[in-house]
Amino acid sequence: MINCAIAGLGRWGRALVRAARNEPRLRIVRAVEPDANGAAGFCEAHGLSIAASLDDVLADPRIDAVLLATPHSLHKGQVIAAAGAGKQVFCEKPLALRRADAAEMFAACRSAGVVLAVGHNRRFWPSMQALRAITASGELGTILHVEGHNSNENSRSITQGWRLSPEESPGGGLTGAGLHVLHGFVNLLGPARQVYARLSAREAGPPPLDTATLAIEFVNGVSATLATIRATPFYWRVHVFGTKGSAEVLDEQTMVLRKSGEAPATTRYPAIDTLTAELSAFADAVEGKQPFPVLEADVLATLAAFEAALQSMQSGHPVVCHTAYQ
Incomplete structure (x- = not known):
């Protein structure tokens, strides 16, 4: 125990x-x-x-x-x-x-x-685990580009506190919702080389009305775009594009596979309690059964890209990531 x-x-x-x-x-x-x-x-x-x-x-x-x-x-x-x-x-x-x-x-x-x-609980989503497997398998061919979006309207119910603080939650929705997608990108593709980001703030709120958009270049040559909005209903999308096909995750359970000359194939994976899954993985790591699956290298590479995004929002220019991978 x-x-x-x-x-x-x-x-x-x-x-x-x-x-x-x-x-x-x-x-x-x-x-x-x-x-x-x-x-x-x-x-x-x-x-x-x-x-x-x-x-x-x-x-x-x-x-x-x-x-x-x-x-x-x-x-x-x-x-x-x-x-x-x-x-x-x-x-x-x-x-x-x-x-x-x-x-x-x-x-x-x-x-x-x-x-x-x-x-990073969304690493445990069955659909995201399937996306990682198909991306790594080569079935999609050479990976060229990835698109991602994560928005939620939690900001409408938050009118005070640290979640609205620019110091605690900089970059609009990037710190909360968007970071899930950014980490998912790193898990799929490895470290980012450069990020060009923009924060468009319409109203300070509360609730804040803003959008964060990122254009990312990864060390392996793959390009990516990411967007997040704090005041729109929940939406999730991570779409990997390769020379032989594409795979798109739309929620915790759904992935759509597209290949030339074939009808899109939608797979629904059984739902799991992802919070319990990550806590079980923590227990495994504490007991020495296996390392926690969210690796230090991925966490650091995610934060390197995150920092670069925040700097780019301030400067208006692309920023090269600091990462131990390079």
């Missing part, structure tokens, strides 16, 4: 607690939440004791691991402190807003001999 504490009981932190109930090897027993009164009912319902601070949790010898669902700017200090206390770490994405900070976190956990798992 891996006894866990969670820091942050907002919408996503609570979703992680619920998902962990389906993974018998993980038991979340303590919670760190600034709004203790607001979280009291949830904690009572899920058998969580409320800790006064993360330091209290890290000093508790009964806690084996911490799950972090906190604002991005807190991650570096929290991850490094957890590693120093010998706790296994699961941290929600983005791990950091700067590649260098993420590299420090991985180095600290590596030195301490603990796992650092980053919660």
Whole structure:
């Protein structure tokens, strides 16, 4: 049994607690939440004791691991402190807003001999796993281009807090929704070489009305485009184009395969609980069964492209990515 504490009981932190109930090897027993009164009912319902601070949790010898669902700017200090206390770490994405900070976190956990798992849950979508397999198989021929889009209207229900902060969530919808697609691109294609990005802000809000668009060149020569909007209904699309065909993922379960002279073939994959799947992968990594599938190299390459996108939005010019791959 891996006894866990969670820091942050907002919408996503609570979703992680619920998902962990389906993974018998993980038991979340303590919670760190600034709004203790607001979280009291949830904690009572899920058998969580409320800790006064993360330091209290890290000093508790009964806690084996911490799950972090906190604002991005807190991650570096929290991850490094957890590693120093010998706790296994699961941290929600983005791990950091700067590649260098993420590299420090991985180095600290590596030195301490603990796992650092980053919660890119859409990597566990059955459709995205199938897309990676078909892209790697060569069935699509030489990969030439990828298009991606991830939008949601969560911003309409968020009128205050860190999610609307330019410091915590820069680049409009890129930090939240768009980063899922950017990470998916890196997982499919490897590191980006250059990014040209634009943030078009119509109204500051709340809710903010803006669009973020990226044109990306990858080290392997593949081009890509990415768009995200914070105030439109949920939409997901990742479409890989090759010389022999294309494959398009439209949601968690659906992929459309297109080949010359053939009718489009749509495959529907069985639904899974992706949050439980990633927490099960975390448990596997803690137990030493297999590494967590979201690799350090992919996380760092994603953040290198993310940083380049933010710099490009500011400068109006393409920006070359800093990446350990080059």
